[in-house]
Amino acid sequence: MNPPEQSFGFQHPWVLFLLALLPLLGLLRGRTGSGASVTFSSLQILSKLGKQTRPRWAGFSYPLPLGLLLALGIVALARPQHLDKYKVVKESGVELIVAIDVSRSMLVEDIPYEGKLVNRLTASRAVIRNFLRRRPMDRIGLVAFAGRPYLVSPITLDHEWLQDSLSRITIGLVEDGTAIGSVIAASAKRLDKREAKSKVIVLLTDGANNSGNLAPVTAAELANQLGIKIHTIAVGTPGRHTIPTSSGPLSLNQEFDLETLRGIAKAAGGESFMAQDIENLEKIFDYIDSLETTERTARIRIDPTDMFAPLVVLMIALALFRSVSQESWLRRSP
Numbered sequence: 001m002n003p004p005e006q007s008f009g010f011q012h013p014w015v016l017f018l019l020a021l022l023p024l025l026g027l028l029r030g031r032t033g034s035g036a037s038v039t040f041s042s043l044q045i046l047s048k049l050g051k052q053t054r055p056r057w058a059g060f061s062y063p064l065p066l067g068l069l070l071a072l073g074i075v076a077l078a079r080p081q082h083l084d085k086y087k088v089v090k091e092s093g094v095e096l097i098v099a100i101d102v103s104r105s106m107l108v109e110d111i112p113y114e115g116k117l118v119n120r121l122t123a124s125r126a127v128i129r130n131f132l133r134r135r136p137m138d139r140i141g142l143v144a145f146a147g148r149p150y151l152v153s154p155i156t157l158d159h160e161w162l163q164d165s166l167s168r169i170t171i172g173l174v175e176d177g178t179a180i181g182s183v184i185a186a187s188a189k190r191l192d193k194r195e196a197k198s199k200v201i202v203l204l205t206d207g208a209n210n211s212g213n214l215a216p217v218t219a220a221e222l223a224n225q226l227g228i229k230i231h232t233i234a235v236g237t238p239g240r241h242t243i244p245t246s247s248g249p250l251s252l253n254q255e256f257d258l259e260t261l262r263g264i265a266k267a268a269g270g271e272s273f274m275a276q277d278i279e280n281l282e283k284i285f286d287y288i289d290s291l292e293t294t295e296r297t298a299r300i301r302i303d304p305t306d307m308f309a310p311l312v313v314l315m316i317a318l319a320l321f322r323s324v325s326q327e328s329w330l331r332r333s334p
Contacts, residue, residue: 011079018074069318076311095139095196097187101205102173103146107243110236113278120206120236123278131285132162144169147177147211149186177211184219192226199228206236208257216260220267230268232261235275
């Protein structure tokens with residue numbers, strides 16, 4: 001891995017224009033102030049007073065800390081940063097999109113997990129989260145779908161962002177339905193023209209296609225022409241279930257269209273699976289994790305590092321210096 005390229009910059013560079021106003025501070029200070037508090041009959045008397053009060057340069061030193069204080073404050077507000085723009089890393093040659101069903105039937109609580117039954121979406125998110133941790137060098141995207149597809153995260157190597165995005169996938173993200181053909185087409189469009197040797201869609205659903213204008217198998221055939229492989233996973237158990245709603249439990253009869261899911265996988269060179277518990281779902285993703293990969297290099301962006309903290313410390317030191325100096329050897333005579 002090569003060291004990151006480094007440069008320096010400001011997050012808010014326009015703030016630095018305020019530095020141009022600082023010279024006005026000295027001008028205004030020379031033209032304003034209160035009148036003399038003591039009247040002398042002779043300027044000669046005045047010249048003899050205060051000769052030992054402070055050094056000759058003290059008149060300049062007194063406003064200087066204030067000017068520095070303001071200058072440091074302006075620079076700190078501009079947010080100086082080390083801009084570690086990019087670094088080169090080794091990564092897998094596989095690019096994936098995980099397409100997750102968020103129709104309301106995913107609220108059915110029929111998946112055993114950690115000693116209790118959880119809904120299908122909760123179980124799916126937990127397994128996908130572990131899957132992401134095992135593939136840190138893969139570029140992965142997340143698409144949620146119900147009545148239509150919804151891009152949750154573009155294809156990225158930033159897995160911290162992916163984990164955060166996964167937490168945002170909830171039921172009701174889009175209108176209800178199951179548009180399997182549409183989500184395949186949308187995911188394939190995202191993967192098309194990518195440079196990876198292996199492009200994969202992992203489609204996780206608990207229902208049959210009932211929305212959208214594109215037939216699922218037709219969409220899979222088109223994806224296959226683009227060199228995209230599709231694995232399908234049916235999650236949950238068939239039969240009658242209830243789901244929680246705002247008006248109380250709702251009963252529904254769930255049947256999986258396994259024939260269509262197998263047809264999708266066959267048309268796009270993948271495999272079809274069914275998971276009725278968390279262990280099965282983990283094994284399926286373990287298998288997908290074992291896909292052949294091709295190593296390649298990539299340049300990824302690194303977040304900038306803020307540098308304003310030392311400026312704040314220096315500002316505090318100057319403020320203390322100015323406060324002490326005004327009360328001691330830089331004090332003015334009457």
